[in-house]
Amino acid sequence: MSTEKTTPADGHSYELTRTLAAPAAQVWRAWTTPDQYAQWAYAAPGSVEMDVRPGGVWKATVVTPDGGRFPLTGSYLEVDENRLLVVGMDVPGKPEPAAMTVELEEREGPHTQIVLRQTCDTAEERDSAEQGSTMLLDSLGAFVTGEAKG
Known part of the structure; x- marks a missing residue:
């Protein structure tokens, strides 16, 4: 798995890029199937819908x-199976959800390049979200390659 980090110039956005040793359909299922998501995304068993x-x-x-x-809640803003997932995350006190974009691109191998982007209101929110997203991508990468704890 390779890792790349890019922080755009506005200072409140981040972008994380990884290449995972799994086909895009497998990565998509891990991100969009409740039982699989719970196994790698630090979710309590039975809490994912x-x-x-x-x-x-x-x-x-x-x-x-x-x-x-x-507890976290939200909605799906855009869905293009095996390619794009824009996830809205409800934020207490804010009228609009925070949006996180997950793009998947199938590569040879089979490998999948995953690009995760988010824009936050403050540098502190960005740093916290980026740290959480980095942990999620680390765990996702281990899960799809069979290295996750059982």
């Missing part, structure tokens, strides 16, 4: 390493 279509909703309860639980 997904209606993967534009306007469909999702929810998951994230479990932190210290045992804290944080």
